Amino acid sequence: MQNFEFTKEELAKIDAIIARYPNPQPAVMPVLWMAQEKYGHVEPDVQKLVARTLNLPEAHVHGVATFYTQYYKERKGKYVLDVCTSFSCQACGGYETLHYLEDKLGIKAGETTPDGMFSIQSVECLGACGYAPMMQITNDVYVNHLTPEKLDKVIDDLKKDQLPEFESIPLVQNRTTAMENE
């Protein structure tokens, strides 16, 4: 069985997080994030580590972990592809994007490829409505204006562990007029 522990450095970081709040309980969310960064999931044993570290009841940490969708209560693929299918994306091909990925990777939304590389999820609005269709990779970078060609490239790059770069999208007005330089 895997042993879940925070290192001395991580514990010092957790102390700094606790100091931002009047009591240790609010640190539960940032520390669950830390644990997920480290282990890739917050399965019950990781939740116990968080509870132990913050001296909180295990039931409380479990309650928090299960309330928020971004905490992975079970193991996922190395790269989790969260495709937005909420109504703005739905109108602009969100489901077509999702199905293209499902066909390409041979799995359904909610599943993980047998090699453990990719999971696909159909998710609620990610706040990129004007840049639909889009997806988020493992709770991090957004990839916008998806086309089959762009998806092919993203998947190829991820297989080589290359994450797409952050796409900065300025105000449309400011994109179409010359920038005032200083």
Next chain:
Amino acid sequence: MSLTDWKAYKPVLIPNIKDYHKIDVYEKHGGYGALKKILADQDTLTPQHVTETVKNAGLRGRGGAGFNTGLKWSFMPKPDGGPRYIAANGDESEPGTFKDRVIFEFNPHTFIEGSIIAAYAMSITTVYVYIRGEYRSWIRMMEKAVSDAYERGYLGQNILKSGFSVDMVLHSGAGAYICGEESSLMESLEGKRGYPRVKPPFPAQKGLWGRPTTINNIESLANVPLIFNNGADWYKGTGAATHPGPLLYGISGHVNRPGVYEYPTGMLVTDLINEVAMGVRGGKRVKALIPGGSSTPPLRGDALDGVRMDSDSLRQAGSMLGTAGMCILDEDTDMVDYLWRVSHFYHHESCGQCTPCREGTGWLEKTLLKIKAGDGTMRDLDLLLDLCTQMEGRTICALADAAAWPVRYTITRFRDEFEARVKNTVYALS
């Protein structure tokens, strides 16, 4: 600026200046000037004076409810020496809304400056900034901006040697729409499941950790320095008279040029669709406009003439301004499919605390799924409207209302489409 010359409008909230997100560039263009002015003249520009100025400028909350921001600040009780909080709401989870992230990315310091001014006005000790967990890229940008502001002495102890101190803490959510509701946001900040609280007590009396708290939207706070830099009269004179100021319009859906735009409030929706967003793709007609996020009732495309993007005009038209996240749906859109997807969202996001919402959102989704599959009957349409009545106003927070409104108004305004999809069954009275 009057509403007719919107084409000459230059963005002020997200100005067209290179690297404006960097503290040096922000300062070079007068950034933190409003804060400096206030802190240097605290005898005249008292906290009460600052609050009154914001109130008189007419700034209304940009998170959806549209309440006067200065008036909200004035609800805070007198300081008693204990901690007091601002919870800045950057949860931005209402589908169709993607504007606060533009502030994080292109003008974080106007938000930080506005938060410090708000903190001064209400004698706040800590500003907690709650940002949705999905915005990790933007949280990183905010971490940099906040650390720069600390380094320059705009945050922390004895700010600019004025005697005033305030801290700013960023807090990441982890995927829960309900945490954009102010009392749920506070629960989440306290490290709990995001269950909304019963009101009263209101946050100003009993908020974070039982202490006086004000919750403001990110864009609302970002507007505050503009009021002090340009004057309350300028602010009041920009855009719609009863709902003034610059506004970030997030335009999505079937338009040629979607994206975030900054214009004064009160823009004609037809100008926004046809000129700003360059019309509907493929020259098609607008079937429906969702003016301010998924919970705002859709308007029919043939009922948009003269409708303006401010709360009064939209209320008259039968909807709400919400977050000004506009989604345009063209004539080919399947309204049953659209409504099912919106209901699926609210079913997924209901926190489960109140029965009418927990059960009602599920019934809405399942009934719509049945209609979508072609198995619905006329009775199901009445059932949906009845469900709305059973949900509205019967829960702790407004999520049940937010789930019911699109159902009620999509069915009543696009009834022909729903009737065409259900079986024309006649039931005998039993």
